[in-house]
Amino acid sequence: MTYLAKSPWIIHYDASSCNGCDIEILACLTPMYDVERFGIINTGNPKHADIFVVTGSVNEQNREVILNIYNQMPDPKVAVAVGICATSGGVFRECYNVAGGIDKLIPVDVYVMGCAARPESIIDGIVTALGILEKKRSEGASAPVVTDHHMNKEHHKHAEGGVQ
Ligand code: SF4
Numbered sequence: 001m002t003y004l005a006k007s008p009w010i011i012h013y014d015a016s017s018c019n020g021c022d023i024e025i026l027a028c029l030t031p032m033y034d035v036e037r038f039g040i041i042n043t044g045n046p047k048h049a050d051i052f053v054v055t056g057s058v059n060e061q062n063r064e065v066i067l068n069i070y071n072q073m074p075d076p077k078v079a080v081a082v083g084i085c086a087t088s089g090g091v092f093r094e095c096y097n098v099a100g101g102i103d104k105l106i107p108v109d110v111y112v113m114g115c116a117a118r119p120e121s122i123i124d125g126i127v128t129a130l131g132i133l134e135k136k137r138s139e140g141a142s143a144p145v146v147t148d149h150h151m152n153k154e155h156h157k158h159a160e161g162g163v164q
Pocket of ligand 1: 017018019020021022055056082083084085086090091114115116117
Protein backbone atom coordinates (compact mmCIF):
# COMPACT_ATOMS: atom_id res chain seq x y z
CA MET A 1 0.00 0.00 0.00
CA THR A 2 1.60 3.24 -1.08
CA TYR A 3 -0.92 5.97 -1.75
CA LEU A 4 -4.67 6.16 -1.32
CA ALA A 5 -6.60 8.79 -3.27
CA LYS A 6 -9.42 8.75 -0.73
CA SER A 7 -9.84 7.63 2.85
CA PRO A 8 -11.48 4.17 2.77
CA TRP A 9 -14.68 3.92 4.74
CA ILE A 10 -16.06 0.64 5.95
CA ILE A 11 -19.56 -0.55 6.69
CA HIS A 12 -19.91 -3.37 9.16
CA TYR A 13 -22.83 -5.78 9.17
CA ASP A 14 -23.46 -8.46 11.77
CA ALA A 15 -25.08 -11.28 9.81
CA SER A 16 -26.25 -13.30 12.81
CA SER A 17 -22.81 -13.69 14.32
CA CYS A 18 -22.51 -14.64 18.01
CA ASN A 19 -21.06 -11.10 18.52
CA GLY A 20 -17.61 -12.48 19.26
CA CYS A 21 -16.17 -11.22 15.98
CA ASP A 22 -18.10 -7.95 16.27
CA ILE A 23 -16.50 -7.18 19.61
CA GLU A 24 -13.09 -7.70 18.00
CA ILE A 25 -14.04 -5.34 15.15
CA LEU A 26 -15.04 -2.71 17.68
CA ALA A 27 -11.70 -3.24 19.39
CA CYS A 28 -10.03 -2.28 16.09
CA LEU A 29 -11.75 1.10 16.28
CA THR A 30 -10.49 1.83 19.80
CA PRO A 31 -7.29 3.80 20.46
CA MET A 32 -5.49 0.55 21.30
CA TYR A 33 -5.65 -0.79 17.72
CA ASP A 34 -6.69 2.46 16.04
CA VAL A 35 -7.59 1.62 12.42
CA GLU A 36 -8.24 5.32 11.88
CA ARG A 37 -4.50 5.68 11.43
CA PHE A 38 -5.12 4.22 7.96
CA GLY A 39 -7.82 6.84 7.35
CA ILE A 40 -10.51 4.21 7.92
CA ILE A 41 -13.86 5.37 9.27
CA ASN A 42 -16.81 3.16 10.16
CA THR A 43 -19.91 4.52 8.44
CA GLY A 44 -23.52 3.44 8.72
CA ASN A 45 -24.35 4.43 5.15
CA PRO A 46 -23.56 1.92 2.38
CA LYS A 47 -23.53 4.72 -0.19
CA HIS A 48 -20.47 6.17 1.56
CA ALA A 49 -18.68 2.87 2.07
CA ASP A 50 -15.83 1.25 0.12
CA ILE A 51 -15.29 -1.88 2.22
CA PHE A 52 -18.07 -4.21 3.36
CA VAL A 53 -17.06 -6.02 6.56
CA VAL A 54 -19.35 -8.92 7.40
CA THR A 55 -19.43 -11.23 10.40
CA GLY A 56 -21.68 -14.26 10.80
CA SER A 57 -23.17 -16.38 8.05
CA VAL A 58 -25.89 -16.16 5.43
CA ASN A 59 -29.35 -17.28 6.47
CA GLU A 60 -32.91 -16.87 5.29
CA GLN A 61 -33.46 -13.75 7.39
CA ASN A 62 -30.40 -11.73 6.46
CA ARG A 63 -29.69 -12.50 2.81
CA GLU A 64 -31.84 -9.64 1.54
CA VAL A 65 -30.09 -7.24 3.93
CA ILE A 66 -26.64 -8.34 2.77
CA LEU A 67 -27.65 -7.92 -0.86
CA ASN A 68 -29.23 -4.56 -0.15
CA ILE A 69 -26.12 -3.18 1.54
CA TYR A 70 -23.71 -4.59 -1.05
CA ASN A 71 -25.68 -3.36 -4.05
CA GLN A 72 -25.98 0.17 -2.61
CA MET A 73 -22.22 0.54 -2.24
CA PRO A 74 -20.55 2.51 -5.03
CA ASP A 75 -17.89 0.94 -7.25
CA PRO A 76 -15.21 -0.05 -6.73
CA LYS A 77 -15.94 -1.97 -3.54
CA VAL A 78 -14.37 -4.76 -1.56
CA ALA A 79 -16.00 -7.33 0.73
CA VAL A 80 -14.22 -8.79 3.75
CA ALA A 81 -15.56 -11.90 5.52
CA VAL A 82 -14.48 -11.76 9.16
CA GLY A 83 -14.38 -14.96 11.19
CA ILE A 84 -14.97 -18.58 10.30
CA CYS A 85 -18.76 -18.11 10.28
CA ALA A 86 -18.52 -15.50 7.53
CA THR A 87 -15.96 -17.62 5.74
CA SER A 88 -17.79 -20.96 5.72
CA GLY A 89 -20.72 -20.92 8.14
CA GLY A 90 -18.42 -22.19 10.89
CA VAL A 91 -20.06 -24.05 13.73
CA PHE A 92 -23.47 -23.06 12.37
CA ARG A 93 -22.96 -24.46 8.88
CA GLU A 94 -25.14 -27.52 9.52
CA CYS A 95 -28.08 -25.48 10.83
CA TYR A 96 -31.18 -25.88 8.70
CA ASN A 97 -31.43 -22.14 8.05
CA VAL A 98 -27.75 -21.40 7.34
CA ALA A 99 -26.59 -21.25 3.74
CA GLY A 100 -22.89 -20.95 4.60
CA GLY A 101 -20.30 -18.21 4.28
CA ILE A 102 -20.90 -14.78 2.80
CA ASP A 103 -19.50 -15.87 -0.54
CA LYS A 104 -22.64 -17.92 -1.06
CA LEU A 105 -24.25 -14.59 -1.79
CA ILE A 106 -21.75 -11.88 -2.74
CA PRO A 107 -18.17 -11.85 -4.09
CA VAL A 108 -15.72 -11.89 -1.18
CA ASP A 109 -12.25 -10.39 -1.69
CA VAL A 110 -10.63 -11.12 1.68
CA TYR A 111 -11.19 -13.89 4.23
CA VAL A 112 -10.14 -13.32 7.83
CA MET A 113 -9.86 -16.55 9.78
CA GLY A 114 -10.44 -17.11 13.47
CA CYS A 115 -13.18 -17.76 16.00
CA ALA A 116 -13.23 -15.09 17.04
CA ALA A 117 -11.01 -13.31 14.53
CA ARG A 118 -8.26 -11.44 16.38
CA PRO A 119 -7.99 -7.65 15.97
CA GLU A 120 -4.53 -8.05 14.43
CA SER A 121 -5.97 -10.43 11.82
CA ILE A 122 -8.89 -8.11 11.11
CA ILE A 123 -6.56 -5.14 10.61
CA ASP A 124 -4.36 -7.28 8.36
CA GLY A 125 -7.45 -8.22 6.35
CA ILE A 126 -8.57 -4.61 6.06
CA VAL A 127 -5.12 -3.49 4.92
CA THR A 128 -5.16 -6.30 2.33
CA ALA A 129 -8.58 -5.03 1.27
CA LEU A 130 -7.15 -1.51 0.84
CA GLY A 131 -4.61 -2.85 -1.64
CA ILE A 132 -7.35 -4.67 -3.58
CA LEU A 133 -9.52 -1.54 -3.50
CA GLU A 134 -6.71 0.59 -4.94
CA LYS A 135 -6.12 -2.00 -7.68
CA LYS A 136 -9.81 -1.99 -8.56
CA ARG A 137 -9.79 1.82 -8.62
CA SER A 138 -6.83 1.93 -10.99
CA GLU A 139 -8.52 -0.64 -13.25
CA GLY A 140 -11.88 1.14 -13.12
CA ALA A 141 -13.45 -2.11 -11.93
CA SER A 142 -17.17 -2.31 -11.29
CA ALA A 143 -19.16 -5.06 -9.63
CA PRO A 144 -22.41 -6.36 -11.10
CA VAL A 145 -25.62 -5.98 -9.13
CA VAL A 146 -25.86 -9.20 -7.15
CA THR A 147 -29.20 -10.95 -6.97
CA ASP A 148 -30.58 -13.75 -4.89
CA HIS A 149 -30.00 -16.38 -7.57
CA HIS A 150 -26.41 -16.59 -6.29
CA MET A 151 -27.76 -18.43 -3.27
CA ASN A 152 -26.82 -22.06 -3.09
CA LYS A 153 -29.74 -24.00 -4.50
CA GLU A 154 -28.81 -27.00 -2.37
CA HIS A 155 -29.26 -24.82 0.68
CA HIS A 156 -32.86 -24.08 -0.21
CA LYS A 157 -33.56 -27.79 -0.52
CA HIS A 158 -31.79 -28.38 2.79
CA ALA A 159 -33.69 -25.54 4.48
CA GLU A 160 -37.05 -26.70 3.21
CA GLY A 161 -36.35 -30.21 4.46
CA GLY A 162 -35.11 -28.96 7.80
CA VAL A 163 -38.26 -27.19 8.86
CA GLN A 164 -40.58 -30.09 8.19
S1 SF4 B 1 -16.43 -17.00 14.01
FE1 SF4 B 1 -16.71 -17.58 16.20
S2 SF4 B 1 -16.69 -15.63 17.33
FE2 SF4 B 1 -17.02 -15.12 15.12
S3 SF4 B 1 -19.26 -15.01 14.91
FE3 SF4 B 1 -18.65 -17.13 14.42
S4 SF4 B 1 -18.86 -18.29 16.38
FE4 SF4 B 1 -18.84 -16.07 16.86
